[in-house]
Amino acid sequence: xxxxxxxxxxxxxxxxxxxxxxxxxxxxxxxxxxxxxxxxxxxxxxxxxxxxxxxxxxxxxxxxxxxxxxxxxxxxxxxxxxxxxxxxxxxxxxxxxxxxxxxxxxxxxxxxxxxxxxxxxxxxxxxxxxxxxxxxxxxxxxxxxxxxxxxxxxxxxxxxxxxxxxxxxxxxxxxxxxxxxxxxxxxxxxxxxxxxxxxxxxxxxxxxxxxxxxxxxxxxxxxxxxxxxxxxxxxxxxxxxxxxxxxxxxxxxxxxxxxxxxxxxxxxxxxxxxxxxxxxxxxxxxxxxxxxxxxxxxxxxxxxxxxxxxxxxxxxxxxxxxxxxxxxxxxxxxxxxxxxxxxxxxxxxxxxxxxxxxxxxxxxxxxxxxxxxxxxxxxxxxxxxxxxxxxxxxxxxxxxxxxxxxxxxxxxxxxxxxxxxxxxxxxxxxxxxxxxxxxxxxxxxxxxxxxxxxxxxxxxxxxxxxxxxxxxxxxxxxxxxxxxxxxxxxxxxxxxxxxxxxxxxxxxxxxxxxxxxxxxxxxxxxxxxxxxxxxxxxxxxxxxxxxxxxxxxxxxxxxxxxxxxxxxxxxxxxxxxxxxxxxxxxxxxxxxxxxxxxxxxxxxxxxxxxxxxxxxxxxxxxxxxxxxxxxxxxxxxxxxxxxxxxxxxxxxxxxxxxxxxxxxxxxxxxxxx
Numbered sequence: 001x002x003x004x005x006x007x008x009x010x011x012x013x014x015x016x017x018x019x020x021x022x023x024x025x026x027x028x029x030x031x032x033x034x035x036x037x038x039x040x041x042x043x044x045x046x047x048x049x050x051x052x053x054x055x056x057x058x059x060x061x062x063x064x065x066x067x068x069x070x071x072x073x074x075x076x077x078x079x080x081x082x083x084x085x086x087x088x089x090x091x092x093x094x095x096x097x098x099x100x101x102x103x104x105x106x107x108x109x110x111x112x113x114x115x116x117x118x119x120x121x122x123x124x125x126x127x128x129x130x131x132x133x134x135x136x137x138x139x140x141x142x143x144x145x146x147x148x149x150x151x152x153x154x155x156x157x158x159x160x161x162x163x164x165x166x167x168x169x170x171x172x173x174x175x176x177x178x179x180x181x182x183x184x185x186x187x188x189x190x191x192x193x194x195x196x197x198x199x200x201x202x203x204x205x206x207x208x209x210x211x212x213x214x215x216x217x218x219x220x221x222x223x224x225x226x227x228x229x230x231x232x233x234x235x236x237x238x239x240x241x242x243x244x245x246x247x248x249x250x251x252x253x254x255x256x257x258x259x260x261x262x263x264x265x266x267x268x269x270x271x272x273x274x275x276x277x278x279x280x281x282x283x284x285x286x287x288x289x290x291x292x293x294x295x296x297x298x299x300x301x302x303x304x305x306x307x308x309x310x311x312x313x314x315x316x317x318x319x320x321x322x323x324x325x326x327x328x329x330x331x332x333x334x335x336x337x338x339x340x341x342x343x344x345x346x347x348x349x350x351x352x353x354x355x356x357x358x359x360x361x362x363x364x365x366x367x368x369x370x371x372x373x374x375x376x377x378x379x380x381x382x383x384x385x386x387x388x389x390x391x392x393x394x395x396x397x398x399x400x401x402x403x404x405x406x407x408x409x410x411x412x413x414x415x416x417x418x419x420x421x422x423x424x425x426x427x428x429x430x431x432x433x434x435x436x437x438x439x440x441x442x443x444x445x446x447x448x449x450x451x452x453x454x455x456x457x458x459x460x461x462x463x464x465x466x467x468x469x470x471x472x473x474x475x476x477x478x479x480x481x482x483x484x485x486x487x488x489x490x491x492x493x494x495x496x497x498x499x500x501x502x503x504x505x506x507x508x509x510x511x512x513x514x515x516x517x518x519x520x521x522x523x524x525x526x527x528x529x530x531x532x533x534x535x536x537x538x539x540x541x542x543x544x545x546x547x548x549x550x551x552x553x554x555x556x557x558x559x560x561x562x563x564x565x566x567x568x569x570x571x572x573x574x575x576x577x578x579x580x581x582x583x584x585x586x587x588x589x590x591x592x593x594x595x596x597x598x599x600x601x602x603x604x605x606x607x608x609x610x611x612x613x614x615x616x617x618x619x620x621x622x623x624x625x626x627x628x629x630x631x632x633x634x635x636x637x638x639x640x641x642x643x644x645x646x647x648x649x650x651x652x653x654x655x656x657x658x659x660x661x662x663x664x665x666x667x668x669x670x671x672x673x
Contacts, residue, residue, distance in 0.1 A: 071101035189259035190214035190239035202227040221265035286316040342483040343652035344554040360465035405437030428456040492547015562648035607642040
């Protein structure tokens with residue numbers, strides 16, 4: 001996570017300047033310049049800067065020649081600072097140029113580009129600090145970025161990322177208050193007050209008198225035929241209490257026709273279905289599958305005993321007809337069923353750290369030594385390259401003398417100096433000893449050809465090597481699912497693997513083996529070719545899911561913990577080798593059932609692998625003695641770590657409310673009068 005490349009920013013500034021020179025409109029999402037009043041004047045707009053065409057330039061105050069010159073200097077200084085990748089200083093210089101000459105579009109656009117890249121750099125540094133565990137430094141960097149542009153989306157989405165802010169809970173308590181209100185049901189409007197009622201006579205006369213006492217006139221349905229003699233005495237009762245006892249006494253019910261008019265009918269299921277006022281309601285349930293819509297309709301029919309229910313799974317609505325009280329209860333039931341679930345957010349993180357430490361320190365000594373005859377080697381190379389010596393003599397490069405050994409040294413020296421021949425012994429020569437023959441060299445010193453030479457079989461090497469690598473990988477997955485609802489997550493590729501091949505048709509080996517056979521003068525191989533055709537090899541392909549696969553079903557317990565029943569996680573990747581042409585796959589699988597407190601992090605799996613190898617190359621026995629450690633030591637340590645953590649959050653809490661009311665049992669319907 002390094003900062004933006006200054007060369008890339010410089011090229012972008014050049015493009016911006018060129019575009020502005022041609023009067024083309026350019027829009028950049030930039031920080032709000034009003035946050036830095038000391039550096040940018042109020043004339044510079046906040047948020048989005050637009051370089052208007054030259055024909056529609058924004059009017060500015062007249063700029064003197066001195067101000068224009070200072071603005072140019074500030075702009076050039078900002079460009080130099082940008083080349084050094086000093087975004088803070090470059091921003092101040094460009095802001096100074098805009099302040100001195102706000103009408104220069106390249107100044108304004110350059111300031112916008114630099115501030116945008118500085119903002120990005122701060123966010124990247126904050127993400128790197130948070131990854132390393134330095135949350136304080138990350139918050140400081142994000143605060144600085146927010147000072148530059150508090151409304152920037154890049155900054156706001158990183159603020160408080162490590163505090164694990166839970167999404168705002170949806171308050172469903174007020175949803176019940178916004179339940180549909182029925183318009184049109186007629187209700188009685190009796191005369192208010194408490195009355196004492198004392199009536200004697202036929203049942204119809206008593207009903208008419210009681211309702212009249214509260215200002216309501218009644219009409220009797222044809223089903224009311226009985227007019228038995230009754231006595232009705234109640235003291236200090238209101239309209240609801242009086243009519244309730246009157247209905248129980250006379251086995252009737254009242255249907256409001258107008259607020260001050262009632263229809264009295266015999267209380268029976270048939271009459272209630274025929275006379276009770278009905279309400280038609282359409283319940284819209286978009287997005288529900290067809291089977292759920294069918295279950296909703298069956299609930300209204302079987303539990304709430306609604307006779308007129310029409311469900312439209314394709315349209316996502318249910319048409320209901322029933323009395324007001326039943327529909328209100330059904331609405332509350334639907335609301336609890338659709339709004340009663342909870343949502344769980346699972347934050348899964350995987351950390352993989354691979355380390356390699358290679359150290360090679362030591363020395364490799366020669367394993368052999370030898371002695372060779374110098375005179376014999378010189379005579380051999382001279383005799384084998386006599387043609388080259390003759391050419392050197394003809395060219396005057398070699399002048400021979402009367403001394404055989406001196407000529408032998410001169411001839412060998414010319415051959416070795418020209419590079420035409422080489423002596424392997426001379427590459428690792430330790431020294432020579434002895435002399436054969438004598439002659440006086442150019443310096444006047446009497447010398448002779450060396451008799452023998454001592455050489456080593458191989459050269460000595462000294463190793464000082466240290467190589468260390470540290471690879472870190474972080475995968476973060478967030479899965480949101482409903483309570484007790486399975487969730488599947490898959491990220492990766494489908495890799496084709498050839499598992500086997502088969503051939504169809506006649507193979508070439510079979511056709512060749514019967515090439516000499518004939519049936520009725522026709523070659524057998526030609527007949528086989530006509531019947532089976534040529535051989536075709538068909539591969540068998542199997543696709544493997546490489547990447548990460550997660551299957552989980554979260555369940556919120558009454559204690560507030562989240563149970564994952566079960567959690568199935570699989571990580572699969574290509575290995576470094578293959579077997580019979582089939583690649584080897586590295587697979588890690590985790591299957592478990594765990595319970596985690598909400599908001600707390602649990603370590604699901606931890607894998608640590610460590611491989612150490614040591615290679616020592618030296619002289620047996622001698623390398624173990626102090627002062628004779630002429631060995632080559634090669635140490636390699638490979639280690640790998642894998643950590644998987646999970647943190648559950650309840651982001652939406654379902655509610656379950658139980659309301660009850662006392663039911664009055666009609667004993668009169670079951671007792672003998």
